[in-house]
Structure formats: C-alpha cells, structure tokens
Amino acid sequence: MSKIPVTIITGFLGTGKTSLLNQLISSYPDKKFAIIENEFGEINIDSELVTNIKNENIFELSNGCICCSLNDELYVVLQNLIQSNHQFNHLLIETTGIADPGGILASFITDPFIKKEFELDAVICLVDATNASHILNKEIVLTKQIAISDQILLNKTDLAGREKTNLVRAEIEKINQFAKIEECVFAKPKNMNLLDSFSYDPSKIYQFVLGLEINSNSTNELTHGIENMCYTSTIPMDQMKLGMWLDAFLKFNQDSIYRIKGILYLQGVDKRIILQSVHTQIQATVGKSWETGELKESKIVIIGKQLNRKVIERNLKELHIH
Numbered sequence: 458m459s460k461i462p463v464t465i466i467t468g469f470l471g472t473g474k475t476s477l478l479n480q481l482i483s484s485y486p487d488k489k490f491a492i493i494e495n496e497f498g499e500i501n502i503d504s505e506l507v508t509n510i511k512n513e514n515i516f517e518l519s520n521g522c523i524c525c526s527l528n529d530e531l532y533v534v535l536q537n538l539i540q541s542n543h544q545f546n547h548l549l550i551e552t553t554g555i556a557d558p559g560g561i562l563a564s565f566i567t568d569p570f571i572k573k574e575f576e577l578d579a580v581i582c583l584v585d586a587t588n589a590s591h592i593l594n595k596e597i598v599l600t601k602q603i604a605i606s607d608q609i610l611l612n613k614t615d616l617a618g619r620e621k622t623n624l625v626r627a628e629i630e631k632i633n634q635f636a637k638i639e640e641c642v643f644a645k646p647k648n649m650n651l652l653d654s655f656s657y658d659p660s661k662i663y664q665f666v667l668g669l670e671i672n673s674n675s676t677n678e679l680t681h682g683i684e685n686m687c688y689t690s691t692i693p694m695d696q697m698k699l700g701m702w703l704d705a706f707l708k709f710n711q712d713s714i715y716r717i718k719g720i721l722y723l724q725g726v727d728k729r730i731i732l733q734s735v736h737t738q739i740q741a742t743v744g745k746s747w748e749t750g751e752l753k754e755s756k757i758v759i760i761g762k763q764l765n766r767k768v769i770e771r772n773l774k775e776l777h778i779h
C-alpha cells in the first residue's frame with residue numbers, strides 16, 4: 458500500500474497559511490485532503506476560515522503549540538486517521554504561527570509507526586514580506602521556520618512592494634540556501650505545483666537547524682513568550698465603536714499585538730463578519746449567514762506579548778450595544 462504524502466505548512470502568525478490551505482484545496486480538486494489545524498487559542502476559528510472542504514476532514518489540535526505540548530495529541534489523530542479508514546490521499550498540517558516545526562518534522566522522519574503510513578512531501582513556509590525583517594529580529598522561531606523548510610512562499614508582495622520584498626528575500630537566502638523561494642500574493646504562487654514534489658531532504662536542512670537549537674534557550678518553552686486571550690459574547694457589537702477602537706488599539710500596541718482573529722456578531726448585520734488583523738493591517742470580510750435559531754455569538758482571539766487582559770476585556774465589553 459502506498460504511503461500518504463504529508464505537507465507541513467509553517468510560517469509566523471498571519472503570514473498566509475490558511476490562505477494557502479484554501480488555494481491548495483481549489484488548485485487540486487482531485488485530491489482528497491485531510492487537514493490538521495493546530496490553533497493557538499482556546500476557541501476554534503481557523504476551521505471556519507478553511508473553505509470548500511467538509512468539516513469531517515478537518516482535525517483541530519487546539520490550545521497548545523504543536524511543537525511543544527501537542528505531539529501526543531498529533532500522534533493520536535494520525536493513528537485515528539489510519540485506523541478509521543478515513544478517505545484521504547494527502548495530509549496537510551498547518552502549524553500555529555509560533556510553532557517551531559522541528560518537533561513534528563522529527564516525528565515524520567524518525568517515528569516507525571508514522572514512517573510506515575506517511576511520507577513527508579514538503580515543508581512549506583509562508584513569510585510575510587511586509588514585516589518579516591522586523592519579526593526576524595524579535596522572534597527566533599521565524600528563523601527556525603525558514604531554516605527547516607524546503608519551499609518558501611514570500612507572500613503579501615502586493616503590500617510590501619519591490620524594495621522590501623527584495624530585502625526579505627536576501628534575509629531568507631542567508632538563513633536557508635536550499636529552499637526554493639517563490640513570491641506570491643494571497644499565497645498563490647505563479648507555479649502552483651506545491652504538492653507531490655517529495656522535495657524534502659532532511660540531511661541538507663538539519664545541520665543548520667541543530668546549530669539554531671543551541672542558540673535559542675532563552676525562549677519560553679511552551680509559547681515562546683507569546684500569549685493568547687479569547688473573548689466571546691452573545692450581545693451584538695457596535696460596528697462603528699469596534700472599528701474605532703481596533704484602529705487605535707493596534708496603532709498603540711503595534712509592537713505587542715501580533716494577530717487578531719474574530720467571527721463577529723454585529724448589530725444589524727445578518728451574516729457573520731470575519732475580522733482579521735496582522736500587526737496594524739486590518740481586514741473584515743462577510744462570512745456565512747446566521748441560521749434561524751442558531752446562537753449568534755462573537756468569538757475573538759487576540760495573540761501577542763504581555764497582554765493586558767483585564768483592560769482589553771473591559772474595552773471589548775464597551776463595544777457592545779447597550
């Protein structure tokens with residue numbers, strides 16, 4: 458029996474990993490994907506953002522980081538996938554933005570059970586051309602994600618422009634001389650042949666990564682010093698107040714707030730509004746309608762450093778219709 462190819466998708470918070478999942482699903486209509494999502498946060502938002510795939514094909518590993526605390530859970534999901542005769546012929550794993558993919562990669566290279574059933578196809582790293590230089594200086598985990606990958610998508614070139622993109626490309630090349638680098642917008646490279654290349658060659662990549670491990674003892678083991686807080690409420694939010702608060706909040710906290718994701722219940726709007734921010738970039742799109750009788754609820758995840766939870770929660774409560 459042939460082994461199931463596995464593609465690991467890594468990249469820092471908000472770089473375009475979920476966008477890539479959606480691109481892969483639409484670019485490979487004949488593939489039957491199983492998707493493992495590892496979300497950093499107690500509530501699950503990412504699976505609502507992956508489109509055109511049945512929910513039963515998405516497996517969530519929540520509230521932890523796949524590289525540190527979730528390897529056992531990953532193992533159980535993989536075992537269940539195999540033993541339940543689930544119909545799939547390619548496995549995509551999206552790691553959290555703060556994950557060092559080294560741990561899970563090691564499982565696919567060395568674990569006898571996993572190696573018997575799965576074959577590592579590629580490790581794809583998304584890099585945000587607008588802010589990668591800044592993050593590289595602050596977060597060692599991004600260097601590791603780049604170092605360990607064999608395909609790098611330099612994303613958001615529409616926002617970054619040529620000069621910034623070239624600078625980031627040069628920084629990536631310094632970290633990883635083996636990976637293929639492709640520039641793209643919304644995680645769609647011109648050449649979309651990202652799957653079934655079986656390009657991953659651990660012997661090339663590992664030497665450099667081992668060196669990095671030694672230099673990274675200072676990072677917090679479980680979350681790399683990055684925290685998340687979740688907020689839910691069934692009281693509708695005021696669109697105008699929310700927009701004004703968000704704008705100011707992100708500008709004042711641009712060094713500490715990395716990512717916000719939300720599914721919002723707004724006053725007077727009969728559909729979900731999907732809110733996404735990456736540093737100071739904000740995007741709001743219209744999601745699915747609220748069904749009759751369905752519990753309408755806003756769910757927001759905020760990810761960053763030294764979150765002032767009490768103040769943020771108080772601010773969010775002020776954004777409801779009173």
Ligand SMILES: Nc1nc2c(ncn2[C@@H]2O[C@H](COP(=O)(O)OP(=O)(O)OP(=O)(O)O)[C@@H](O)[C@H]2O)c(=O)[nH]1
Nearest residue numbers: 470471472473474475476554613642643644733740
């Ligand atoms: N302008 C622009 N926006 C982009 C591009 N790629 C992604 N985005 C937006 O950036 C935000 C984050 O994209 P995602 O695909 O959710 O990023 P992610 O890496 O999955 O995020 P996390 O899993 O939360 O770390 C979304 O609002 C996307 O629509 C791009 O190339 N250009």
